[in-house]
Amino acid sequence: MSKQSTHKAMHTAMQPVLQLLTEINTFMKYEGITGSITYRQESSHMVRCGRSQISLNVSEEGEKYFVEIQAGQRKISGSTTAQANDSDKLKTLVSTLNERVKLMPEVPHMSPMTAIVQGDLNRFNADGALINLDSKVMVDLFKRCGEHFAHGNVEVSGAFSAGVYSYAIINTLVDAPVAYQGSDYNVELVLQLLDHDKKELRVADVGEALNQFDANSLIKQLDASYQLLTNTPRQDIEPGEYDVIFHADAFGDLINYLGYMALHGETYQYGMGMLQQDKHQIGSQLFGSNFTITDDPTDPEVLFARPVGENGIARQPFPLISNGVLSNQFYSDKDDCDRFGIARNNDIDVASIKVATGNGPADFAAMVKSCTKPTLFISFIHYMNLTNAAKGEFTGSSRFGTFLIADGEIKAHLYNQRINDSYHRIFNQIEWLSSQLHHVNMSSTYGMRSASSIACPRFVKVNKVKITGSNAPGKG
Numbered sequence: 522m523s524k525q526s527t528h529k530a531m532h533t534a535m536q537p538v539l540q541l542l543t544e545i546n547t548f549m550k551y552e553g554i555t556g557s558i559t560y561r562q563e564s565s566h567m568v569r570c571g572r573s574q575i576s577l578n579v580s581e582e583g584e585k586y587f588v589e590i591q592a593g594q595r596k597i598s599g600s601t602t603a604q605a606n607d608s609d610k611l612k613t614l615v616s617t618l619n620e621r622v623k624l625m626p627e628v629p630h631m632s633p634m635t636a637i638v639q640g641d642l643n644r645f646n647a648d649g650a651l652i653n654l655d656s657k658v659m660v661d662l663f664k665r666c667g668e669h670f671a672h673g674n675v676e677v678s679g680a681f682s683a684g685v686y687s688y689a690i691i692n693t694l695v696d697a698p699v700a701y702q703g704s705d706y707n708v709e710l711v712l713q714l715l716d717h718d719k720k721e722l723r724v725a726d727v728g729e730a731l732n733q734f735d736a737n738s739l740i741k742q743l744d745a746s747y748q749l750l751t752n753t754p755r756q757d758i759e760p761g762e763y764d765v766i767f768h769a770d771a772f773g774d775l776i777n778y779l780g781y782m783a784l785h786g787e788t789y790q791y792g793m794g795m796l797q798q799d800k801h802q803i804g805s806q807l808f809g810s811n812f813t814i815t816d817d818p819t820d821p822e823v824l825f826a827r828p829v830g831e832n833g834i835a836r837q838p839f840p841l842i843s844n845g846v847l848s849n850q851f852y853s854d855k856d857d858c859d860r861f862g863i864a865r866n867n868d869i870d871v872a873s874i875k876v877a878t879g880n881g882p883a884d885f886a887a888m889v890k891s892c893t894k895p896t897l898f899i900s901f902i903h904y905m906n907l908t909n910a911a912k913g914e915f916t917g918s919s920r921f922g923t924f925l926i927a928d929g930e931i932k933a934h935l936y937n938q939r940i941n942d943s944y945h946r947i948f949n950q951i952e953w954l955s956s957q958l959h960h961v962n963m964s965s966t967y968g969m970r971s972a973s974s975i976a977c978p979r980f981v982k983v984n985k986v987k988i989t990g991s992n993a994p995g996k997g
Contacts (some may be wrong), residue, residue, distance in 0.1 A: 535598040535645065535687060535700055537605035538562075542691045542698040545611045549693050554619050556590035557692035558611070559831065560700075563970035564652050565684035565909035568659040573667055578656050583969060586611055590618045594631040597622040605675045627904060632859045636694035637833025647704040648730035654683050662736050663797055669740050670747065679723075683731070684786055686970040690833045698860040699829045705729055705972035707962040710739055711921070712747065712973045718755075720934075723901060723921035725770055727962035727974050729824055745885070746900075746922050749931055756925060756933035758897075762985040764952070766888060766926070768900040769977040773961030774917070776814070776876060776975050777784060777839060778905060779944060784814075785806065785869060786839050786850035787857040795913030795944055801847065808845040808948035813877035815840050816851075816867065823873040824960055824974045830868020831971075846946075873978040880956030888955070888980050892926040896939065897988070899923055936991040948984055954978040972984075 542558055549556055557683055562584035569577035588611070589598040597618050603610045659681040667677045677740055689700035707727045714720045725740045728734060749758065767775070788794040816839040818826040833852060840848040851869040852858050858865050882888040888898075897919075905917035916939065923935040955978035963973040 533690070535721060536701060538687075538689060539698050539700060541603075541605050541608060541611070542689055543696075545615065545678075546691045546696075546698075547650045548608075548612055548683065549615055552619070553593065553614075554590060554615065555693050556588060556615070556618075557634070557637070557690060557833070559587040559689070560587075560689040561585050561969045562585070562687040563684060563751040565682065565970050566651075566654045566656060566659065568656055568663070568681045570663040571678050571681070573678075574664065575660060577761060578660065580654075580656070581587050585969070586614075587619055590615070591623050591631075591634050592619075594627040594629065595625040596628070597625050599702065607889045623903070628755075628859075630859050630862070631740075631832065632855075634692060634694065637690055637692050638699060638829055638835035638926055639695050639697060640835075642835065643700045644829045645700075645702045646729070647702045648732075649688075650731040650810045651683050651704040651706065652685050653857055656732070656733070658734075659683070662708070662710065665736060666712070668742065668788050669744065673747070673751075674715045675715045676715065677711070679708070681708050682706065682964075684970050686972065688831050688971075690829075690831065690835065697973065699833065701827050701829060702727065703825055703827070703972060705825065705964065705970075706734055707964055707972075708739065709732070712743055713749065714747070719749060720750060721743035721921050722750065725962060725971075727824065727960050727964070729972075740954065750922060750934050753924070753931055753934050756935060757991065758925065758935060758938075758988070760869050763988050764892075764894065764896045764982065764984050765986040765988075766892070766896055766898050766982045768898070768982050769898050769959035769961055769979050769981075771919070772977045772981045773963070774902045774905055774974045775944075775947065776874065776977065777963055778867065778907070778915060779948075780851075780872075780874070782907070782910065782944060783847070784850055786852040786863070787854055789850055790857070790861045790863070791895070794910060796847075797911075801851065803847055805847050806946075807847050808842060808847055809951050810844045811879060811951055811954065812842060812845050813840075814842040815875050815877070816872045817875065818873050820873065820875060822921050822958055823875050823976050825871070825972045826873050830871050831866065832868045834868055836867060836871070851961055870891060870971065870973075872973075873976075875932050875958070876954070876978060878956050878958060878978045881955045881978065881980060881982065883955055883957035884981060889926055889931060890929040892929060895927045896982070897923065897924060897935070897986075898926055899938070902940070903937070908941070914942070916941045938988050939990045940986060941989045942987045947986065950984045950986075954982075955980040
């Protein structure tokens with residue numbers, strides 16, 4: 522089936538849901554009720570592997586309708602499962618909530634409900650191959666990995682998740698719902714080397730369609746790391762400041778936390794992040810001039826480009842950090858925005874974050890050759906946490922292969938290294954960013970399926986990162 526035919530089929534499958542939303546919305550208007558109805562759906566497949574054994578192989582489906590009613594400065598919400606032909610069940614929920622909303626306390630700062638966006642904004646981008654995915658595709662990845670490394674004393678672990686998800690929203694200030702349907706897969710493949718201090722290596726991948734998945738590439742990447750680790754000596758390093766090259770997977774975690782620390786408008790208003798309102802405003806120079814972040818659903822280089830948020834807000838090109846300058850912050854939640862008298866402008870939960878590339882090395886060999894003085898290569902950051910949010914300070918441990926590079930060569934592999942630094946320092950000390958993008962999976966495994974990723978340069982070099990010690994046995 523062609524991509525166009527698949528999208529048409531998905532559109533047809535969603536029609537009963539859109540018709541039901543319209544029917545219930547019309548019923549609410551007729552009854553003089555002000556409110557909104559949101560639909561969420563998923564079809565998910567998951568395979569987990571642990572110690573070279575499949576520990577989980579499951580498929581599940583779910584759908585739910587969420588109703589919210591507002592009467593003056595009172596509000597109430599509820600949810601239910603329902604079939605597309607079961608309008609009576611939803612009407613009963615609406616009527617019950619409408620009776621109960623009068624019992625809710627008034628919220629003095631609550632503003633009136635606003636209309637959701639209208640127009641030609643529905644998108645049905647799901648890959649039909651991921652709806653009824655044969656789990657053999659998923660299991661075979663772990664089987665092939667085990668066979669490839671059969672010569673070594675290793676154990677294979679990881680997870681492979683894939684599926685399709687939908688959402689649609691309507692409210693009583695408009696006549697038609699807006700909807701999105703998409704799909705994703707995300708893979709994590711971990712190799713534990715039992716003859717090498719049980720060191721672990723990891724690769725990860727994320728995509729929108731099954732034809733983007735490449736098992737050969739994942740195993741090849743893992744094999745390259747395996748060869749590096751088993752053919753280089755282990756070395757200890759002293760705590761201090763080191764130039765560090767972060768792989769996109771590690772840098773993506775830094776960006777993910779930055780979203781909370783600086784780009785989340787509600788966090789800023791509550792004074793819970795790294796920006797202070799008396800020092801930092803829109804237009805402030807926060808970071809180095811080579812650092813730019815956008816949220817742009819029209820950008821062909823990002824994944825999961827959704828034109829409307831789950832809150833019904835239209836999504837346009839949305840610059841966040843422009844050459845180090847704070848350009849925008851996400852305001853997504855109506856309750857918080859009402860509290861501070863600020864209009865919603867986006868939906869952070871469906872953002873298409875991209876860190877702009879630079880002119881740095883695009884492949885691993887060129888990256889290694891570029892390092893003339895001692896430089897650490899950190900592929901992933903593990904157990905990352907904030908130590909002082911107000912100062913932008915964080916900690917995290919490198920994991921899944923940390924290497925020392927010097928004189929254009931891999932000199933040694935290291936125990937996992939502890940990073941203790943701040944966002945104010947890290948993003949002001951970027952020497953270069955790779956010229957090639959890499960997509961980093963950020964999807965949550967809790968609640969209904971909703972894909973998320975961050976597009977980052979494949980490698981990012983940051984100077985003078987504070988390394989406070991290693992996680993070697995007996996060390997800090």
